[in-house]
Amino acid sequence: MSESDIQVAHIAKLARLQLTPEEEAEFQTEIEAILSYVDKLQNLNVDGVEPTAHATQITNVIRDDVSGKTQDREKTLANAPDVADEVLLKVPAVLGGAH
Template identity: 50%
Template sequence: MSITVKDVQHVAKLARLHLSPEEEALFTEQMNAILQYAEKLGSLNTDDVPPTTHVLHVSNVMREDVVKESITVEEALLNAPDEEDGQFKVPAVLD
């Protein structure tokens, strides 16, 4: 599969991009190089390679929850521009 200048112009129109003729030629060349590389990767034998979501092993690093002292409501509201009943008061955004 290869990309033509007409394909690049169509995608640019969909994306509402204004490309110069030089940019159209450059992007056509670059996209074709990407497709050629993808075709080369498609020819590799991956029968013995298990499917993965990441190249490297990724695991969540979790810590135990620890209960500890926190700031008081008064401290949290200390710099609030406006508060009511121990809560931040903000302008209404809905009717």
């Protein structure tokens, strides 16, 4: 049984990607092919197998609760496309499109 019924246009929207119609069609075909290959995973018996999220078995790494040096604000903001008052990231309206 194939699990894949991907709708690329919908998924792209979830991922905040604006695709052209050409890209949409191309990716639909390519990703369907990839998924039909990946679907061989459905044949593998994984009953009772624990999932692996990380290769090392390190857990709960906690540092001492002391303040320290962090990134330099000026340098960091120098990379931002738009800055307000020299200390804030500037973006257009977040709610709705009105100005």
